């Protein structure tokens with residue numbers, strides 16, 4: 001039997017930073033010194049509340065947005081500062097599937113043209129090959145060939161998302177950013193699309209970055225996850241460890257807030273403190289400290305680095321050890337999980 005080493009790294013971002021000019025002329029650092037690598041065949045979950053910088057990070061990795069500084073190595077190419085021509089060449093290799101399939105598909109184009117678009121951009125594919133590749137891609141995503149002549153408005157939400165996936169994979173990419181790919185779909189269709197994404201990943205050995213608010217979908221899809229808060233990664237590690245024994249108070253509150261309402265009184269529910277007035281944008285220290293139940297004076301002086309707390313698990317919290325769940329916690333976590341499954 002051969003032993004395989006780790007799969008190759010597909011994308012490797014280092015010290016990535018992106019600032020936007022906010023209302024009133026103040027700068028907002030949407031992505032702040034982020035390091036992230038994803039290997040072939042791997043799904044990394046990216047979780048965080050709205051506005052934490054998830055989509056901006058996804059767009060920086062894809063070269064859809066120019067970083068202020070930092071590096072993004074995609075296979076042998078440096079994305080930051082790459083020429084438009086190089087970025088166009090890489091476009092088929094790095095794709096994105098969006099939350100709202102209908103909004104991301106031009107309603108005036110037929111499915112065949114929508115799916116073929118990345119090949120047209122690539123430019124060196126004959127018409128006959130294009131037709132054959134569209135048929136292949138439709139079959140890979142479980143769509144009947146006759147749908148090729150339809151317009152997006154004539155399809156169901158699930159079919160539209162299948163078109164979005166067919167279009168993402170037709171150029172045989174290495175990396176796909178999944179930006180809330182199932183959030184707009186109902187529960188049954190969500191399962192089908194999740195299964196399809198797994199199948200397509202295995203077929204093409206794809207690296208996925210799964211951006212989501214939905215803790216359930218990272219649990220199902222991602223072995224490894226990172227947590228983002230105000231532009232910083234605050235935790236990274238195996239998804240099960242992050243969700244069952246969070247190493248950062250922000251993650252713990254995020255995971256806890258996912259508990260269904262009827263478990264409101266669960267002892268493990270963990271809340272941040274109400275934000276005191278004037279505590280927005282504190283210039284130094286940990287950005288969570290104004291609302292963190294564990295904050296101490298040291299949290300005000302500097303932003304902690306990401307540091308290993310367990311094998312393969314890093315946190316940006318100096319008080320992570322005080323979050324360690326009590327011995328009964330695995331049972332609590334299992335109970336909560338089964339309650340969540342029951343209502344899903």
Ligand SMILES: Nc1ncnc2c1ncn2[C@@H]1O[C@H](COP(=O)(O)OP(=O)(O)OP(=O)(O)O)[C@@H](O)[C@H]1O
Pocket residue numbers: 020021022028030048049050051052053054055056057
């Ligand atoms: N083009 C832009 N111009 C100015 N500010 C922006 C721009 N794009 C994003 N932002 C700001 O950057 C921050 C991060 O936004 P981003 O969309 O990356 O967050 P997110 O975590 O993906 O949120 P959501 O889950 O709601 O999509 C937010 O404060 C947002 O308002």
